[in-house]
Amino acid sequence: MTDVAEAGVEAINTNVLAERAGISVGSVYQYFSNKEAILAALGERYIQQLSNNIITALQQDVSGLDFTTIVSQVIDPMIAFERQYPAFRHLNAGQEGQITLAEAAQTVEQEILTNIYK
Template sequence: MSADSSPGPAVTPDTKGFLRHAPVQERGRRRVQQLLDAAAQVIAESGVDNATTNAVAARAETSVGVLYKFFPNKQAIVEALALRYIEEIEQLLSRQEQAGIADWPIAHAVTWLVHAIMDFHREHPAYQHVYRAVRGSSGEQAILLLDPAKGVIDHLLALRASAVAAERREWHAITAVEAAHALAIQACALPPEGAERMMEEATILLTRYLTPDYAPDQSPAS
């Protein structure tokens, strides 16, 4: 599996919430991103449980003391990585909203969503490990990290069918995101033919699930 070495977004006020010391100079901000890049590489190779702060510091070519200057522990690194990924997914979905996805036939919109999530997992091999770790956390802050992407999907569903009750729509968004992520993780472990079939089945599943409320006049995928 290839390492995730793509540069992440600059430190935002939310990201700073995971830092022991928020850098004010560009050099410090670059160091934080280098540490997160290194953490993504280590986690992609060995998973969250087996990743250590010593390994992350070594991969970033710095001392563990420098790492602890910014991050109090491994959990803070994992949560900061989760936030980075969620922000990237939010940006991806927001760009697609501008492209008019809310007006697409439901099957086309779901197909795009399933493939986009699958591609994201492939391009960021640490993501599935980070997602599982944060998803399984009992910490309120960690759980809240997963809400933004669901919020974007909720918004897109509201654009399609504003008459659907907010609570019902929220559960639809939660279910769609959780199902898409879970199936994408499974697809990543399959050979190419199996992964493609899994994405097809995920598209059918979510299209049939969402069609009654968000495209009642369209026939669901068969």
């Protein structure tokens, strides 16, 4: 079955998404107005998960660790996230008036910097 990671956002429609979720298309439209709304919600969920993973990694006690180990503690969770959710990089969930993944990523970067320089 086609998914975002394989075919890209353009190849996905609400029928495919409903089938993949095991629900009717009508059920999809009870919660989301269109495909873009679904993808926006998915993108926001991914960004929140990634942000939580990175913040958790940054809050570990790194005193006494060398720089390479410290960087690995931040980068490794990001790589693991990319492997677990390959569709993440294919999403561009932004619509006019909504936050885009790029803007959300900037928010994550700011949280990282805030935690580093506390």
